[in-house]
Amino acid sequence: MKTLTAPDKTGELLRAGQVLSVSGNVLIELTDNTGKTYPPRSLIGINDLGPFGCDMQLIITAVSGSTQYELIADILKIKGLSVEYSGAQREYPAFYKRRPFQHEAVPFGTALINEKTLTGGTTGLSIDLANMFNGRPTSKCAITVAGTSVNLDMGISSAAFDFDAEAELINSRMLLCAVKVSGANTLSQAVLFVGDGGFANYSTYTLQPLGVTPDGWTILGKIAVGADFTSGSPAFTGNNRVRLRLVATANWSVSDVFISSVYVLPSPLPTVMLSFDDGYAEHQWLAEEAEKRGLPISFSIARDFIDSGADFLTSSQLANLINHKSGLFEAINHSTDNNNFSGIGASRYLDNVIKNRDYLKALGATEDAANCHAYVGGFRDAGLIAGLKAAGVISCRAVGPMNKKNNNTLIALQGKTSDTLYDLQLTALLSNAIDFATVKSNVINTATGTGLAIIGGHTLKAAADSTSWVKGYDSNNGILNLLDWLAYQRDESGWVITKWTDWYKDVLYGKYPMAL
Known part of the structure; x- marks a missing residue:
C-alpha cells in the first residue's frame, strides 16, 4: 500500500491484467505501450482502474488530502482458476470495507423508523439484530392482529432523513431492498414514497x-430508472420524509416482517460480452482482429461443425484459439449439433451437451468454459435447466434479445442458485435486421442499466444477411466498426469487455459485489 499527499504526483507501470485500487481523490493520466495518450481520469473515493489488455504508464496526481493506492494482480483473469477459488477469493485493498450497499433511501434498522400502519391490524416495530441483511440490523414489524388491507406502511413520520450525495441521484439509479416474511403472506410489490414532511410534494x-x-430474503428492486409518479416538486437534497409500502397478494395475516434499508445503487459497471456461435472459419480472422484491440470473445462451439468443411474451423484451428497465448478467447458449449431441445427432447439434448x-x-477448454452453455435456438424449459444444473453446467445463454435482463446486482446477491444465470439474454444478435447504430443503442441501454450486455453473432461475409455481418468496415453492419467502438468504450469510458467465464467469476466472487 502506497500513500500520496496532495499536490504530489508519481508514476507507475500498470501491467496488462493488473488493477489500480485507489482510495482518495486523484487524477490519472494514461499512456499505452504504443505511446497513445488518453484523456485524464478523475477517481474520487474507493475505485478500481483496469485491467487493460496491454501495459499502461500511469501518472497519479493527488488532488486533495491523502490518497492510498496499490497495484494488484487481477486474479480473476488467471486461466484455469477454479470456480470455488479453493477458498482464496480476491484480496481486496486493506482500506476497502466490504459493504455492497451504502446509499440509503430508507434507513430501516435504525431508530429513525418510527411509523407503521396496517388498517384493521395491530403491529409492533423494533430494531432486529438477529435477522441481519448486508451485515446490518433490519426493522421488524410484528403483526399480532391480522389486518383488513394488503398495504403495510413503514417509515419516518417527518422530514428527518438526509440523503447522501449518491442517494440524491435516486431518479437516475436502480433501487433495491430485501424483505423476509413469516407466515402465509406473499409480497406482490413495494412502493417507496419520498417527499417533504407532509407529502405535499413527493x-x-x-x-x-x-x-x-x-x-430466504425476497429481493425487491426497481430496474428502470426514474420515478413512477410525482406530485408537486419534491427535492431530494436536505431532509426527506420516506415511507415504504409493502403490498401483499392478500390482506396481511399474523406474521413477522423484516425489512432491510432501501438502497440507491451506484451506476453499474458497464460490461459487454461477445459471443459467436457454431465455429465458422471466419472466426479465426475475427479472433485476429479482436486480439489487435485486446478484446476477448467467447466462441460458442458445436462439435459436429468442426472439421466439416471449408466454412468451419478445423479442430487444430479451434485448439489454437482455445490455447491462444493472449488468453483472450474461450470455447463454450453449444451442444454437439444444431438440434434444439424442442426437436430432440431433454434426454438426448443433455447427452449432446455432455459429449x-x-x-x-x-482440446484445452477450461472446466468452466465447457460448462457454459448456449441453448440451441434458445429453446429450454424448467426441466431442461434442472438437468443442466445437475450435470454441472454453471450458466446458460438464450437468444432474446431482451434488454435489461442480465442483472449483475441480482445475480451477485443470489449466487450460483440465481435463475438468471441460466437465462442470460442477448442484447443484440448480428444480422441484416439490426444496424450498427441500433446495436450501440441497445448495448448502451443495457450495459449502463443493469451491467451486462451480450452481443451474439454467427458468420461474417462480404455483405450482411440473415445470419451475418460484414467482414470488415461498414457503417451499417461492419464488425470492425463494432470492435473499434467497444475498444473505445473500454479505453475512454472504463467499460469492461469480458469473456463469459471471467464475467461469471467476477459477478459471483469479485468486482460486482464490490461495486454494488
Whole structure:
C-alpha cells in the first residue's frame, strides 16, 4: 500500500491484467505501450482502474488530502482458476470495507423508523439484530392482529432523513431492498414514497420482486430508472420524509416482517460480452482482429461443425484459439449439433451437451468454459435447466434479445442458485435486421442499466444477411466498426469487455459485489 499527499504526483507501470485500487481523490493520466495518450481520469473515493489488455504508464496526481493506492494482480483473469477459488477469493485493498450497499433511501434498522400502519391490524416495530441483511440490523414489524388491507406502511413520520450525495441521484439509479416474511403472506410489490414532511410534494417508486436469496430474503428492486409518479416538486437534497409500502397478494395475516434499508445503487459497471456461435472459419480472422484491440470473445462451439468443411474451423484451428497465448478467447458449449431441445427432447439434448463438454475439454477448454452453455435456438424449459444444473453446467445463454435482463446486482446477491444465470439474454444478435447504430443503442441501454450486455453473432461475409455481418468496415453492419467502438468504450469510458467465464467469476466472487 502506497500513500500520496496532495499536490504530489508519481508514476507507475500498470501491467496488462493488473488493477489500480485507489482510495482518495486523484487524477490519472494514461499512456499505452504504443505511446497513445488518453484523456485524464478523475477517481474520487474507493475505485478500481483496469485491467487493460496491454501495459499502461500511469501518472497519479493527488488532488486533495491523502490518497492510498496499490497495484494488484487481477486474479480473476488467471486461466484455469477454479470456480470455488479453493477458498482464496480476491484480496481486496486493506482500506476497502466490504459493504455492497451504502446509499440509503430508507434507513430501516435504525431508530429513525418510527411509523407503521396496517388498517384493521395491530403491529409492533423494533430494531432486529438477529435477522441481519448486508451485515446490518433490519426493522421488524410484528403483526399480532391480522389486518383488513394488503398495504403495510413503514417509515419516518417527518422530514428527518438526509440523503447522501449518491442517494440524491435516486431518479437516475436502480433501487433495491430485501424483505423476509413469516407466515402465509406473499409480497406482490413495494412502493417507496419520498417527499417533504407532509407529502405535499413527493415521488413514488415501485419495486418488483426479483428473486429470493439462498437464506430466504425476497429481493425487491426497481430496474428502470426514474420515478413512477410525482406530485408537486419534491427535492431530494436536505431532509426527506420516506415511507415504504409493502403490498401483499392478500390482506396481511399474523406474521413477522423484516425489512432491510432501501438502497440507491451506484451506476453499474458497464460490461459487454461477445459471443459467436457454431465455429465458422471466419472466426479465426475475427479472433485476429479482436486480439489487435485486446478484446476477448467467447466462441460458442458445436462439435459436429468442426472439421466439416471449408466454412468451419478445423479442430487444430479451434485448439489454437482455445490455447491462444493472449488468453483472450474461450470455447463454450453449444451442444454437439444444431438440434434444439424442442426437436430432440431433454434426454438426448443433455447427452449432446455432455459429449460436447468432453470434446472441448480435450482440446484445452477450461472446466468452466465447457460448462457454459448456449441453448440451441434458445429453446429450454424448467426441466431442461434442472438437468443442466445437475450435470454441472454453471450458466446458460438464450437468444432474446431482451434488454435489461442480465442483472449483475441480482445475480451477485443470489449466487450460483440465481435463475438468471441460466437465462442470460442477448442484447443484440448480428444480422441484416439490426444496424450498427441500433446495436450501440441497445448495448448502451443495457450495459449502463443493469451491467451486462451480450452481443451474439454467427458468420461474417462480404455483405450482411440473415445470419451475418460484414467482414470488415461498414457503417451499417461492419464488425470492425463494432470492435473499434467497444475498444473505445473500454479505453475512454472504463467499460469492461469480458469473456463469459471471467464475467461469471467476477459477478459471483469479485468486482460486482464490490461495486454494488
